[in-house]
Amino acid sequence: MKTFQSSWHIICFFMVFNFHFQRKRQPGTTGNVLPENERNKEDMMQITIGLRQHVGAPCQPVIQAGDRVERGQLIARPEGLGANIHSSVAGMVTAIEPAQSIIIEEDSNQPNNFVPIPETSSPLDAIKEAGVVGAGGAGFPTHVKLAGSIEGGCVIANAAECEPMLAHNIAFLEKSPETIVRGMEYLLDITGASIGYIAIKPKHKKALIALGKAIQDKKNIEIKLLPDMYPAGDERVIVREILGHVMQPGELPSVYGALISNIESIKNCALAIEQRRPVITKDLTVSGRVSRGTQVFFDQPIGMPVGNYIDLAGGLGLGSGEIVMGGPFTGKSVTMENPITKLSGGILVAMEFPKDQRKFGILECECGAGNERLTEIVAGMGGTVVANTMCKRMVEVNGRFRCDKPGECPGQAEKVLQLKREGAEAIVTGTCQD
Numbered sequence: 001m002k003t004f005q006s007s008w009h010i011i012c013f014f015m016v017f018n019f020h021f022q023r024k025r026q027p028g029t030t031g032n033v034l035p036e037n038e039r040n041k042e043d044m045m046q047i048t049i050g051l052r053q054h055v056g057a058p059c060q061p062v063i064q065a066g067d068r069v070e071r072g073q074l075i076a077r078p079e080g081l082g083a084n085i086h087s088s089v090a091g092m093v094t095a096i097e098p099a100q101s102i103i104i105e106e107d108s109n110q111p112n113n114f115v116p117i118p119e120t121s122s123p124l125d126a127i128k129e130a131g132v133v134g135a136g137g138a139g140f141p142t143h144v145k146l147a148g149s150i151e152g153g154c155v156i157a158n159a160a161e162c163e164p165m166l167a168h169n170i171a172f173l174e175k176s177p178e179t180i181v182r183g184m185e186y187l188l189d190i191t192g193a194s195i196g197y198i199a200i201k202p203k204h205k206k207a208l209i210a211l212g213k214a215i216q217d218k219k220n221i222e223i224k225l226l227p228d229m230y231p232a233g234d235e236r237v238i239v240r241e242i243l244g245h246v247m248q249p250g251e252l253p254s255v256y257g258a259l260i261s262n263i264e265s266i267k268n269c270a271l272a273i274e275q276r277r278p279v280i281t282k283d284l285t286v287s288g289r290v291s292r293g294t295q296v297f298f299d300q301p302i303g304m305p306v307g308n309y310i311d312l313a314g315g316l317g318l319g320s321g322e323i324v325m326g327g328p329f330t331g332k333s334v335t336m337e338n339p340i341t342k343l344s345g346g347i348l349v350a351m352e353f354p355k356d357q358r359k360f361g362i363l364e365c366e367c368g369a370g371n372e373r374l375t376e377i378v379a380g381m382g383g384t385v386v387a388n389t390m391c392k393r394m395v396e397v398n399g400r401f402r403c404d405k406p407g408e409c410p411g412q413a414e415k416v417l418q419l420k421r422e423g424a425e426a427i428v429t430g431t432c433q434d
Contacts (some may be wrong), residue, residue, distance in 0.1 A: 001260040002191050003362070006008045008167050008366045010182070010402065014033035019355065020092075020393065021266070021336050025284035027409055033328060035223040037178050044105075044107070044108050045106065045108050045304070045305065045308070046094070046103055046104070047088060047089050047091070047099050047103070047104045047105075047106050047108075047301065047303035047304060047339070048103055048305070048339040049062065049076075049085060049087065049088065049101060049102045049103075049104065049302060049303040049339070050085075050100070050101050050339065050341050051076055051085065051099060051100060051101055051102065052099075052100075053083070053085065053133065053137070053139065053302075053343060054078070054082050054083040054133045054139045054140070054141055054342070055081060055082075055133075055139050055140045055141065055356075056078060056080060056081035056082035056083075056141065056433050057078070057079060057080055057081070058076050058099040059076035059077055059079075059082055059083075059085050060076060060077055060078075060079055061075060061083070061102060062074060062075060062076060063076075063093055063096075063097050063102070064093065064096070064142055065093050065094060065095055065096050066092070066093060067090065067091075067092075067093045067131065068091070068092055068093075068341055069087040069090065069092075069093060069109025070087065070090050070111075070114075070115050071089055071090045071110065071111055071113070071114045071115065071280065072086055072087065072113075072114030072115035072116065072117075072278050072280055073086060073089065073115045074081070074086055074123060075087050075093075075102055075114075076102065076280070077395075078141075078396040081141065081144065081167050083128075083131040083132065083141045083142075083143075083279075083342075084128070084129060084130070084131035084135045084140060084278070085102075085131055086104075086115075086280050086285050087104060087280070088109060088133060088281065088302040088303050088304075089104060089107070089110060089301055089303070089359065090106065090107045090279040090376050091104045091106040091107045091143050092104065092105045092110055093265075094296075096123065097382055099154075101339070102113075104165070104303070105291045111116070112280055114277060114278070115278075115279060116275070116276035116277070117129040117130050117272065117276045117277070117278050119276075121170040122190075123186050123189070123190055123269075123273045124143055124146055124190050125143075125274070125378040126272045126340040127142055127143045127146065127269050127272050127273070127383060128141075128143035128271045129278070130268065130269075130272035130276075130277065130278045130279055131278055131279045131342075132265060132268045132269055132272060132279055133265070133279070133342050133343070133418065134190075134261075134262055134265055135264035135265045135268065135282070135342060135343065135344065135345075136158065136233070136260075136262035136264070136280070136344075137164075137326060137330070137345060138343075139342065139343045140237075142143075142261070142268075142269065142386065144407035145259065145261070146187065146190050146191060146259070147253075148191075148254060149191060149192045150191045150192060150193050150254055150257050150259055151191075151192040151193075151194075151256065152193070152257065153191070153192075153193045153194065153254075153256075153258055154193050154194070154195045154196065154197055154243070154251075154257060154258050154259075155184055155186055155187045155188055155193045155195075155196045155197070155258075155259050155260075155261065156184075156196070156197045156198075156224075156237045156238055156242060156258055156259070156260045156261070156347075157180060157196065157197070157199065157261060157263060157266055158199055158201050158233050158234040158235070158238060158261065158262050158263065159173060159199055159200040159204075159207070159263050159374040160199060160200065160201060160226050160229060160233030160238070160259050161201075161204075161233070162231050162232055162233025162234065162327070163230070163233075163326070163327020163328060163329055163330065163331075163345070163346065163369050164230065164327065164328055164329075165285065165287045165294070165327065165348060166266065166283045166285045166327055166346045167287070167294060167296050168264075168283040168284060168286075168296045168297075169262070169264060169283070169286045170200075170204050170207050171283075171298075172263060172264070172283060172298065172320060173196060173200075173204075173207040173211060173263065173297045174206050174207045174210050175210075175298075176267075177207070177210040177211045177213070177214035177309065178214050179267055179270050179271075180198070180211075180214075180263060180266050180267060180270075181211075181214045181215055181218065181221060182198040182268050182270050182274070183266035183267060184198070184221055184266060185221075185272035186269055186270060186273055187259070187261065187266065187269065188220065188257055189190070190413065191259055193239060193257075193259065194220065194223070195220050195222065196220060196221040196222070196223065197221075197222055197223070198211055198215075198222070198224065198244055199224050199225075199226050199241075199242055200223065200224075200225065200226060201226050201227070201232060202225050203224070203228055204226070206357070207221070208223065208354075209214045210222055212273060221336055224241075224242045226241055226242075227236070227407075229405055230329065230367070230407070231329070231367050231407055234295075234367065235247075235253050235260045236251075236330060236406050237252050237406050237407045238253075238260055238277055239258055239260075240306055243256055243258060244326070245405070247381045248403075248404075249395050249397045249403070249404050250393050250397035250398060257265060258287070261422045263281055264282075266366050267402075270384055278316075279297075279302070279342055280301065280302055280372065281300055281301060281302060281343065282300055282340050282341070282344050282345070283296070283297070283298050283300070283345075284296070284297045284300055284309060284340065284345065284347060285345065285346045285347070285349070286309045286310060286312070286346075286347045286349075287346065287347075287349075288346050289314070289316065289317035289319060289320040289321070289348035289349040289350065289351055290310055290314055290316065290320075290349050291312035291313065291314025291315050291317050292313050292314035293313075293319060295309075295312065295313045297312065300340060300341055300342070300413075302339075302341060302342060303339045303341075303392030304339065304340050305326065305336060305337050305338065305339060305340075306323060306334055306335070306336055306338045306339075306340070306347055307337065309340075309347050310323070310347065311335065316349060317349065317351060320349050320350070320351065321349075321350045321351050321352035322337065322349075322350045322351060322352075322353065322380065323335065323347065323350075324346070324347075324348045324349075324350065325338060325344055325346065325347060325348075326345060326346055326348075327345065327381070328345050328348065329363055329367070329368045329369065329430065330368065330369060331346060331348060332373070333373075333376060334348050338419055353377070353380040353381045353382075354381055355381060355382050356381040356382060356383050356426065357381075357382045357383055357384075358384075358425040359382055359383065359384050359385075359386040359423055359424055359425045359426075359434070360378045360383045360384065360385050360386065360424055360425070360426050360427065360428055361385075361386065361387040361388065361389070361419030361420070361423075361424030361426070361427045361428075362374045362375065362378070362385055362387070362388035362389070362419075362427070362428060362429070363388075363390070363391060363412060363419065363427055363428075363429035363430070363431060364388065364389070364390045364391065364414075364429075364430060365387060365390070365391040365394065365403060365405040365429070365430050365431040366401060366402055366406070367393075367407070367409075367430070367431065368395060368429070368430025368431055369404050369430035371388060371431070372417075373431055374429070377428055378428055383426070386418045386423045386424055387418075387423060387424060389415050389418055389419060390415075391403065391409070391410075391415070391431050392410055392411070392414065392415060393405055393408075393410060393411065396421060409431050410433070412429075
C-alpha cells in the first residue's frame with residue numbers, strides 16, 4: 001500500500017491487493033494435477049458449465065435435462081459469434097438455465113478418454129470444432145482470430161503471464177515447451193505468417209532454457225524478451241516492445257502484420273489438431289491466503305467449483321478474505337461456488353479488507369480495475385465513493401475508453417487534486433504503476 005503520512009492518502013489498487021495476496025511460488029508446487037479417475041464417490045459434485053465462455057452471445061444447448069452426456073461431448077453451439085461448448089465430465093444433465101448454464105451431475109468414475117471432435121478438412125476447422133477461445137481472459141473465438149491472413153507477418157505467443165501471482169502458463173512452458181512450439185507451427189501455417197516469436201520475461205529462466213532447447217532446430221521461431229512490468233502482456237505493449245510499432249487505441253495487431261495468442265490458447269489449438277480434443281479443461285493458479293501456498297493445477301475440468309481448488313491448496317489460510325477469479329489487477333470477486341470457465345486463470349485469496357470509512361475518490365485506468373470493481377473495493381473497506389475520474393491517458397474510441405500508452409503510466413497530480421477538490425479524503429486507483 002502506498003500511503004502519504006497526512007490526512008490525504010492514495011491507496012493503489014494493485015499494491016493493496018498484491019500485498020494481500022502475495023505468496024512466493026513454493027518449490028515443487030507447479031503442475032499439481034487432480035487425477036480425475038482417482039476421485040472417490042464422495043468427491044463427486046455438480047458441474048456448472050456456462051453457456052457464455054467467449055466473446056459473443058450465449059450458446060444454445062443441443063442437449064436436454066435428463067440426457068446422459070459423455071466427457072468431451074458437444075453440449076452447446078453458438079448462434080453467430082461464439083465457440084462450441086463441450087461437457088468436461090461424464091454424467092447426467094440435471095438442469096439447463098437458459099442463456100446461463102448447463103448443470104451436470106458427474107459420474108463417480110470419470111474416464112480419461114473423451115469424445116473426439118469430428119474429422120475436419122483443415123486445422124482451422126479443428127480449432128473451431130474444439131471451441132478454442134482466448135484463454136488469457138479475453139475469450140475471443142480463436143478460429144475467427146485466425147481466419148484473416150497475415151502473409152509474411154508474425155505470430156507472437158504471449159508468455160508474459162501478465163498479471164502478478166499467476167504461474168500456470170510459465171509452469172506449462174517449463175514442462176511441455178514442445179507443445180507450444182508445435183502449436184505455433186500450426187498457427188504459422190494457418191495464417192501464412194513467416195516467423196513466430198515467443199514473448200517472455202527474462203526472469204523466467206527455467207522456461208527460457210526449456211524453450212531454447214525446443215526451438216534450437218526451428219529457423220522460423222525465436223524468443224523475444226519483454227520488460228518485467230505490468231501490463232507486459234497487453235497486445236499493444238507486445239507490439240511496441242517486440243516489433244517497435246506504437247499501436248493507436250482501437251488498432252489491432254494485424255495492422256502491423258501480427259497475430260498474438262495466449263500460451264494456453266496455443267496449447268488448446270495443438271491438442272485440437274493432434275488429438276481431436278475439445279476444450280474441456282483449464283490450467284489454474286491458486287495463490288494468496290491458502291494454507292499450502294501457490295499451487296498450479298493442469299487440465300482441470302471446466303465447471304468445477306472454485307472451492308474445490310482452494311481445498312486442494314490446503315483450504316483458506318488465516319485471516320483470509322475476498323476470493324478473486326483472475327489476477328490482482330483485473331480479476332472479479334467470486335464465491336466458493338463459482339464455476340471454472342475457459343477464461344479462468346487465477347483463484348486468489350486475499351486478506352480481509354482493511355477498514356477505512358473515509359470518503360474516496362476513484363481514479364480509473366483501462367489497464368487495471370474499472371469503476372465498478374473499484375467501487376466494490378471501497379464498499380468492502382466500509383468507505384464511500386464521492387468522486388471519480390480517469391487516468392489522463394484514457395481516450396474514447398468507438399464509445400469505449402482506452403489507454404493510449406499502456407505500461408507508461410504518467411504522473412496523476414492533476415487528477416489527484418481534482419478528486420480532492422470534489423471531497424475525496426483518499427483515492428483507490430487501478431492504474432498500471434504506482
